[in-house]
Amino acid sequence: QVISQRHTQRSTILSTNLPFAQWGKVFDSNTVASAIADRLVYNSEIIILGGTSYRRKHK
Incomplete structure (x- = not known):
């Protein structure tokens, strides 16, 4: 519901x-996950970061 309400109204990070898959x-549902992903990626930029986790490195 949150994603649907914000879709085209506000920015969401x-x-x-x-991964989306x-x-x-x-x-708990591929259908719900697909709908959320569709709304999030519409008119968006996806940034994929790689490398080791800084958080895990300093524990």
């Missing part, structure tokens, strides 16, 4: 360590 596990 989302950070995740999962695995979002179905988080949202």
